[in-house]
Amino acid sequence: MRTELDTKQFAEPVLVRLSSGIVSIGSVQEASDLLASVEWPGPRDELHANALETCLKVLDGHRSTGDARARLVDAALAAGIYSDAVR
Structure with missing residues (x-):
């Protein structure tokens, strides 16, 4: 079970447009949840x-949050x- 500290916050959220509207992805955990979800469009x-x-x-401690944010932006x-x- 991951604690709140294990979610690895981004320095700046990534905003994505989903069917529910614009969603702010503020952590690596939120990013991985979205990427693994059926909601990924x-x-x-x-x-x-x-x-x-x-x-x-x-999340396993082998890369930086900046790396994850950059890869999420690329995929988005x-x-x-x-x-x-603007938020």
Whole structure:
């Protein structure tokens, strides 16, 4: 079971556009949950797999939160769901 400290907060949230509206992804745990979810609207391609794998490695302490955020942005851009809307 992960504690709140294990969620690995991003320095700045990633905003994505889902069917429910614009969602703020503020942690690696939230990113991995979205990437593994049926809610992910994009293809489950190499960018998606890389983003999910990076998130899981961060949660295990083997990569940085910056790496996970960058890979999430890459996958979200490819899926057409990245939003640069002001929070």
